[in-house]
Amino acid sequence: MKKTKIVAAALSLIVSGGLMNYVQVLSGDTSITAIAATPENYSDGKFNFSLYSDHAVITGSAGKMEELSGVLKIPASAKGAPVTEIGQKAFENAQSISSVSIPDSVNTIGMSAFQNCSITTLTIPDSVRKLDQDCFCECSELQKVTLGKGITSIPEEAFAYCNKLKEIEFKGDIENFGKSAFECCGFETFKIPDSVKKIGSYAFSRCFELVSVDMGSGLEAIDTGAFVGCMKLKNIKFSPKLKGVDNSAFDCCISLEEVKLPASVKYISWFAFRRCESLKSITIPNIDCTIEDHEALGGFTEQTVVCGAAGSYAQEYAKKYGYQFKIISTPSFGDLNGDGAINAVDASEILSIYTRIATNKTKPTSNELTYYDVNKDGAVNAVDASYVLSFYAYNSTSKTKISFTDYMKNT
Incomplete structure (x- = not known):
């Protein structure tokens, strides 16, 4: 049988007779060629764009980056097409802008789009649904951020090294913080939204001004090194749904004096509280909570008290490594958490x-x-x-x- 060749091409993708890219896919007796239009490069004299059939991507300044100053106003359209995306590295190193005005047409902010910019405040509209890696990384003057309802995830290093960032407002239901999302930021206190289920590795590492953290009611996982090196961290309110404390999560939190883990915590991993040299007590209510190695609580002193249930793994651990142990509950039939109530x-x-x-x-x-x-x-x-x-x-x-x-x- 003679093979049939089908050329799939949408007329709307043809732009001014421009060149086109195609990918040919063979399937049995059918060869399908999918054609995608090469975007038209366009400039309005101030900004550069990539124009597609139904949208535009702003790709940067038409002039020198240092010529941009004050409030950077992203246009809502280019040559009649809505601007839906701020492209990769579009305004990286724009050191003279103080803030950004983003129109409701934008739904995506690309990788490193505003990395190392001088903005001091930032408001992301509800229309934006996706932030890419490093989008506002190294904005060393950034102090306040408001994230719209469309944002549900903070990507890797999104606000890393924004060392003056002290205030952030979440309007939407954020589900997770990516790796190093807020590393080296300037927060003194932080309230994690109840919708967040996971904090990625090193998400708040080296936030040297961080004193207090409220982990909300929905957090289930704290990844490796999430708060490592937060040297002023003193107060932590843990989520009642937290399942465990991962490797080096609070390593070198030298101001931490007391830790009260919820009964939901089933494990404490390697180096979790290593070098927490001020820690006076840690409460581990779950009778079966495992502690992976002697370095998990490696920062403790002879005066440190481990508190837990009678007959618990924590009690065995304290005895093995020479820590004081205080019984805070005694489990009974139907009451494993030992709080004296069966409910x-x-x-x-x-x-x-x-x-x-x-x-x-x-x-x-x-x-x-x-x-x-x-x-x-x-x-x-x-x-x-x-x-x-x-x-x-x-x-x-x-x-x-x-x-x-x-x-x-x-x-």
Whole structure:
């Protein structure tokens, strides 16, 4: 059979008879040639653009970069086409501009678009949905940033080395901070939005003025070196959903005096709190929270107190490496976190354990079986959670209170 050749070309992509690039794809008896128009290079005398059939990308100044000064106003259109993107390195090293006015037509700010600029304030409109790597890196005069509702992720080194940046407002639901996103910034306090689930590696490293961090209510992961070298960091409010503390996360936080981890934390990795020489106490409420090596808490002194549950891994760790240990809770049947109450918190923890076991195909720990396998069937699952919730409901509404052990005997 004779092969059929199909040339796919949109007429709208043909620009003034310009040259075109194509990629030929062979599939069985069909050869498809996809044609894409080469953008038209255009200048309005002040700015340069790449023009496409339905949009334009601003690529930089038509003159010398040092001729740009004051407020840089990005045009909303070029030759009738909406400007939707500020291109890669478009205004890198613009050292005489004080701020940028970005129109609502823009949805993307490219890599290093404003790297090493002299802007002092920045407002990103709601229309912008994507920031690329290094977009505002090394803007050493930048002090205040407002991010619109369209931004859901802060990319790698987006604001790194903005050492005067002290204030940032998030209008949208940010989900993660990329690697070194705010490295060497000037924040004194920082409130992580509740929508953020992950802080990338070195995201806040060497923020030398940072004193206080509120990690919000949704954060689950802190990657390697996230706060390494934050030498003034003294106060940390951890997220109740935090799953662990990764390698060197708080290494060399020499002003940190007290750490209270939530019960959700299941592991503390290598060098996590190494060289935290002022640390007086660390509270590890999860009875099965593992501590990967002796350097994880390597900055502690003989006066440092490790606080945790009786029979916990933390207690074994403290004994092994010569730290003082203080019992803050004693787990009991149905109450693994040892807070003295059997309620929805315990039911939630059971479901979390069940999810982990089902997802990772692991087995419950001996402590989990002892305290949370409430019907003693050799498993920790939703059935156990339902027993805990029904007991909680019974004791909350009944005039006669009974123990959980007695409740399970009568069930």
